[in-house]
Amino acid sequence: MSEIINEVRKGFYLDSVALMRLSAEISALGGIFEAVLMTGTPANQQIMKDAGLLNETGAAASANDLVIALRADGTSSANRALAHAQKSLQGKTKNTASADRRYSTLSSASAAAPEMNLALISTPGAYAAREAQLALDHGMNVMIFSDNVSVEKETALKRKARDLDLLVMGPDCGTAYINSVPLAFANAVAKGSTSVIAASGTGLQEFSVLLTQLGAGIRHGIGVGGRDMSDEVGAISTMMAIDLLAADELTDQIVLISKPPGEKTANAVFEKLASCGKPAIACVFGLKEITQTNIQQADTLLAAAEMAAGARLDVPDHPKNAQALVKDMNAKRKILKGLYTGGTLCTEAHLVLRDNNVHVSSNALQSDPSTPHQLIDLGADEYTLGKPHPMLEPAVRTPFLLDELNDPANAVIMLDIVLGYGAHHDPAHEVTQAMQSLQGVTDKPVVIGTVCGTRDDPQNYLQQCEALTQSGVILCSCNSEMAKLGAAILARL
Amino acid sequence: MxxxxxxTSGPKVLGVGLNGFIKDLQSQNIAALAVDWRPPATTDPHVLAAADHLSNDSVGESVDKANEKAIERMLSADPVLVEVQPAGDLIEGLGKHKILHAGPPLEWQSMCGPMRGAVCGAIVLEGWAKTLEAAEKLAAGGEIEFSPNHHHGAVGPMTGMTTQSMPLMVVENRTYGNRAYCAINEGLGKVMRFGGNDESVIEKLQWLESTLGPLLADTLLACDGVGLKNIIARGLSMGDEMHQRNVACTSLLLRELAPTMARVSEPDTAYEVLKFISGNDQFFLNVAMAMGKAIMDPVRDITNSSIVTAMSRNGTEFGIRVSGCGDEWFTAPVEMPRGLYFPGFSENDANPDMGDSTIVETVGLGGFAMAASPAVAGFVGAGSASDAANYTNQMAEICCTRNPEWTIPALDFAGVPSGIDVRQVVNSGITPTINTGIAHREPGIGQVGAGIVNAPLACFEQACRALDKRLSAV
Known part of the structure; x- marks a missing residue:
């Protein structure tokens, strides 16, 4: 029992070798006795006729037409084979040499690699919203590293994403960990079961680094961007993140690291966190108290990490050294300065200093401008417009650092050195170079620093610490401890 | 996702911006791909807004749908070279003192040197003036009516002169019944398409009119035309891209024509004509151009479609037409070609880009099919075969689809990119790459080199805004 089916494609040409290859492919399909694809020249028609494959449909084809002729065990096999042939004739929509292919647009790359599920956008801010929009249109979650994106655009993107069941991290999301994979500025931290929702980058970095030192580890770190919990944005991404982490089987506890949420938003966020069904820790800088009693509160990132790990970090008593450090200092030196590359670290230091009776002004928090003590977050929008972020290019900090080192009024200068993926390969270098200007000088300020990094980071952690110490920087075990030392130094002047 | x-499944990351982040992920064996991102070339926020509007939501869907229709018409075309006739018989109103030229509309005052040279030569050819000086006076005095080839179903290479007595090849699109015309290629050396206009040029044209044209007409009539789709398909696998390299297609066409030509003519005439064609590697270019026009004309005027239906230059301006905007031209100053020069010439001698031949790129050949023609990539300074593939792959980023019948062996038989989408041009900042000959800037000297040129982005920006305006008006 067999059936002969012919189909003609008018005016279709394909190279005869390609057609023979395709003929063999179709012949090999189940239920097909024989199949051939040929142009309808008289000679070809004769071949098909002799093979018993030609019927009146194929016989009517012209030399410019393509004949698909086959003998099958029934109509369904034949139709399957015809469909297969037609699909193969449609050709390849893209060539396979993708290793060398470069894609100029998010759309073309996404079409070529549809498995991608997260777009990491780090274009200049003016273009970021447009690319994020495109990414959402292609069904991807988005991490916007870029800053200088307007709050209106941020809100619109997050609303759209929520409707699509997609997550927007950022804008100005410097750090994230998804499934323990470090994204953008992030350290090689230990895997674990603690998940974090963080407003921005270095808070999450410092926390995850300390958690690793404490022997625990990170599951997810969702960066939501510094403005997410403002009343304008309404914590869209934060609320989604709480739901996601609450549902994530491998997350045991949730840590929130942020500045105080907007007045209208705060209660909703804390209510949701308190009732998410998992233990919650909040490190909300500048918020005195959270009313939801089942949220544990931490004042510093160290305290939060210790709560999460259920262990204490073995920290040397840095403030005890203050006396020795100021022993020979010129009495005219009375001022504390801090030059930060990490925004959240700057905020944390600001608050720790305040709690230790040192009032500073800074661009990280609302503050008293009359005080001479000052911290600067050099990664803030106003310093990065048209310039690289100081964690990418530490040389951005150097002119500021040289000014402060040589200012005769300065008693203590605080610095953060952030390691990890994304960061400069040798951030200590610029600091040690600047420190050379103090070589042989007796009347000089104390320079204290903290290295945010792990031993698995791509920079050599120990070498970085060693170089800084050699150059005269007094290293502290974490940022909040450095701020305490800074306050202690001022107290002993 | x-x-x-x-x-749950972990990140697979597409990076847009800093490549270092993606390299970090790849070093940890995480699936990550960096987009070769650059800021959009378009800085006008209105243009970007128009492109966004045309790309997104329901408007985007209606444009996509219209483009599907446009692509279907492109791919289902069946172009056949059917006959040769004098232009005056084919084109209504093409009579005394009327000259058709390449590119968007243009008046004498704005014409570049070669274009003026060709106009003067055409006037002498037609006998409207006895000398070139008298011809120039006639043209400068406003006595000649100028009109673009594209407005009359025709195309012409470089200066693209079409006047009443010139024999035109006719390509019929048998699927849609429309016809398109192009003059016969004059060969190399001093030729009117490069602005040549001396006696030898005129004599060559007269021979085309008296000898080659009629014999080609008889031949085509006797063999019921020559199907062109298959010739192109085979030519691509033989190293032609049909703009700068036509040696394979010319040979294939010659093979189709020669037996019948031998039968319908005197042996001496057949010898003369076959010798002329076989000595001119670019003979097929004009056939490919008429074919391009015949394929694209049924795509004109599809409401909402953002597909480019014509690209063309007149030596002064570059113009494009877009399906959803009908016959409106979007023009911008034409760019200078970059390329290699014949001995004794340099870019100082070059005329800005010129000709209707970009219809070939409009259907996915020429610069879009560079991967098929590594030899041409060498000509344009690219050199290696992989460079040639890059040109084609880049063009795929601004096209809706690939042509399943016109495939390129070196790209694993992927088809040539087809259907230029003005939205994708504006979004990516990638403009069409065009393979082109380079004319001397002075009239009468001819070709001095060959190279590539890009279509100006401004044409596509204007088209985006115009199409957006039309869609918003509904």
């Missing part, structure tokens, strides 16, 4: 899938 929903947000919870992301957390």
């Amino acid at each position: 929903s947000a919870s899938d992301l957390l």
Whole structure:
């Protein structure tokens, strides 16, 4: 029992070798006795006729037409084979040499690699919203590293994403960990079961680094961007993140690291966190108290990490050294300065200093401008417009650092050195170079620093610490401890 | 991929911006791909807004749908070279003192040197003036009516002169019944398409009119035309891209014509004509151009479609037409070609880009099919075969589809990119790459080199805004 089916494609040409290859492919399909694809020249028609494959449909084809002729065990096999042939004739929509292919647009790359599920956008801010929009249109979650994106655009993107069941991290999301994979500025931290929702980058970095030192580890770190919990944005991404982490089987506890949420938003966020069904820790800088009693509160990132790990970090008593450090200092030196590359670290230091009776002004928090003590977050929008972020290019900090080192009024200068993926390969270098200007000088300020990094980071952690110490920087075990030392130094002047 | 899938299965990351982040992920064996991102070339926020509007939501869908229709018409075309006739018989109103030229509309005052030279030569050819000086006076005095080839179903290479007595080849699109015309290629050396206009040029044209044209007409009539789709398909696998390299297609066409030609003519005439064609590697270019026009004309005027239906230059301006905007031209100053020069010439001698031949790129050949023609990539300074592939792959980023019948062996038989989408041009900042000959800037000297040129982005920006305006008006 067999059936002969012919189909003609008018005016279709394909190279005869390609057609023979395709003929063999179709012949090999189940239920097909024989199949051939040929142009309808008289000679070809004769071949098909002799093979018993030609019927009146194929016989009517012209030399410019393509004949698909086959003998099958029934109509369904034949139709399957015809469909297969037609699909193969449609050709390849893209060539396979993708290793060398470069894609100029998010759309073309996404079409070529549809498995991608997260777009990491780090274009200049003016273009970021447009690319994020495109990414959402292609069904991807988005991490916007870029800053200088307007709050209106941020809100619109997050609303759209929520409707699509997609997550927007950022804008100005410097750090994230998804499934323990470090994204953008992030350290090689230990895997674990603690998940974090963080407003921005270095808070999450410092926390995850300390958690690793404490022997625990990170599951997810969702960066939501510094403005997410403002009343304008309404914590869209934060609320989604709480739901996601609450549902994530491998997350045991949730840590929130942020500045105080907007007045209208705060209660909703804390209510949701308190009732998410998992233990919650909040490190909300500048918020005195959270009313939801089942949220544990931490004042510093160290305290939060210790709560999460259920262990204490073995920290040397840095403030005890203050006396020795100021022993020979010129009495005219009375001022504390801090030059930060990490925004959240700057905020944390600001608050720790305040709690230790040192009032500073800074661009990280609302503050008293009359005080001479000052911290600067050099990664803030106003310093990065048209310039690289100081964690990418530490040389951005150097002119500021040289000014402060040589200012005769300065008693203590605080610095953060952030390691990890994304960061400069040798951030200590610029600091040690600047420190050379103090070589042989007796009347000089104390320079204290903290290295945010792990031993698995791509920079050599120990070498970085060693170089800084050699150059005269007094290293502290974490940022909040450095701020305490800074306050202690001022107290002993 | 929903947000919870992301957390469960882990990140697979597409990077847009800093490549270092993607390299970091790749070093940890995480799936990550960096987009070769650059800021959009378009800086006008209105243009970007128009492109966004045309790309997104329901408007985007209606444009996509219209483009599908446009692509279907392109791919289902069946172009056949059917006959040769004098232009005056084919084109209504093409009579005394009327000259058709390449590119968007243009008056004498704005014409570049070669274009003026060709106009003067054409006037002498037609006998409207006895000398070139008298011809120039006639043209400068406003006595000649100028009109673009594209407005009359025709195309012409470089200066693209079409006047009443010139024999035109006719390509019929048998699927849609429309016809398109192009003059016969004059060969190399001093030729009117490069602005040549001396006696030898005129004599060559007269011979085309008296000898080659009629014999080609008889031949085509006797063999019921020559199907062109298959010739192109085979030519691509033989190293032609049909703009700068036509040696394979010319040979294939010659093979189709020669037996019948031998039968319908005197042996001496057949010898003369066959010798002329076989000595001119670019003979097929004009056939490919008429074919391009015949394929694209049924695509004109599809409401909402953002597909480019014509690209063309007149030596002064570059113009494009877009399906959803009908016969409106979007023009911008034409760019200078970059390329290699014949001995004794340099870019100082070059005329800005010129000709209707970009219809070939409009259907996915020429610069779009560079991967098929590594030899041409060498000509334009690219050199290696992989460079040639890059040109084609880049053009795929601004096209809706690939042509399943016109495939390129070196790209694993992927088809040539087809259907230029003005939205994708504006979004990516990638403009069409065009393979072109380079004319001397002075009239009468001819070709001095060959190279590539890009279509100006401004044409596509204008088209985007105009199409957006039309869609918003509904």
